[in-house]
Amino acid sequence: MKVITCSLFAFFILLGCVVNAHPSKIKSIPDIEVYDINGKHTTLKQLGQNKVLFIDCWFVPCPPCFREMGMLHKLYAQYKDNKKFCFITLCQTDSGIVKRFIAQDKSMVNFVNLYKHYSMRDDFKLPVYFIPGCNEKIYTGKVLAKYMPDDKTKCPDRQFGFRGYPTVVIFNKGKLIFKKTGYGDHEDENTQEMKKLIARSIAAK
Numbered sequence: 001m002k003v004i005t006c007s008l009f010a011f012f013i014l015l016g017c018v019v020n021a022h023p024s025k026i027k028s029i030p031d032i033e034v035y036d037i038n039g040k041h042t043t044l045k046q047l048g049q050n051k052v053l054f055i056d057c058w059f060v061p062c063p064p065c066f067r068e069m070g071m072l073h074k075l076y077a078q079y080k081d082n083k084k085f086c087f088i089t090l091c092q093t094d095s096g097i098v099k100r101f102i103a104q105d106k107s108m109v110n111f112v113n114l115y116k117h118y119s120m121r122d123d124f125k126l127p128v129y130f131i132p133g134c135n136e137k138i139y140t141g142k143v144l145a146k147y148m149p150d151d152k153t154k155c156p157d158r159q160f161g162f163r164g165y166p167t168v169v170i171f172n173k174g175k176l177i178f179k180k181t182g183y184g185d186h187e188d189e190n191t192q193e194m195k196k197l198i199a200r201s202i203a204a205k
Contacts, residue, residue: 029053029171030159034090034129037099045174051086052201053171054079056126057156060093060101060138061111065166066118068183069126071191073119075198076126084202089126092155094135098128107140131155168194172201 029048035041047053056072058065072089079085091098101108101115102124116122133151149155156162160169162181170178178197180190 026160026169027176029174029176032131032159034088034131035095036130037095037102037128039095047086047088048171048174050173051084052198054085054087054198055169055171056089057160057162057167057169058089058091058165059136060091060098061114062165063114063118064183066115068166068187069115069119069124070121071183071187072126073121075195079198079202082202085198087127088129090129090131090156092131092134092136092149092157094137094149095130097138097140098130100140102128111138111140131159170194170198170201177201 029044032044033041034044034047044053044055054075056068058068076087079087093101097108101111104112115124131154133154134149134156136149136155137147139147152158156167157165160167160179162179164181166183167181168178169176178194180194
């Protein structure tokens with residue numbers, strides 16, 4: 001992908017990273033049914049039971065989401081074997097499209113190149129979950145288009161009450177302890193604060 005093409009593509013996609021949500025105040029893990037990339041169903045409450053539950057909300061294609069994933073891979077690698085911690089990403093894009101994206105299918109080459117450019121990674125190793133009904137489609141041909149999910153009210157922005165992607169929410173023992181939207185060029189301070197909060201929460205268990 002040429003630099004100019006990537007830049008223009010990113011600009012138009014970036015416009016779609018802010019959503020018109022209707023924020024709701026959440027204080028604890030909502031009882032939401034989710035399923036993983038292999039189709040196994042569970043709930044957020046089950047995933048977060050007696051644990052620190054970290055959730056990153058994203059979609060394909062979202063340049064700020066992709067930029068954040070460089071940091072997320074490092075965080076996931078640090079805690080993936082810790083039984084007191086559960087790390088997931090929650091994607092509003094249709095699971096079939098995400099499977100092709102992760103597998104770097106030829107039909108997804110533009111999105112994969114965008115991901116590699118912003119994340120500075122050649123692979124995608126994060127656990128991905130989906131909410132039934134929140135299955136936004138994207139056209140993978142020459143013209144970019146977005147299609148609404150079956151039920152927009154099921155998507156993460158409505159469920160957690162935020163207005164843009166990516167958004168991170170963290171729960172400890174079922175209670176909300178952290179929530180942040182966006183990922184820019186100067187995130188070191190925010191990331192360190194988040195990591196310290198996670199470490200303290202795990203140590204307190």
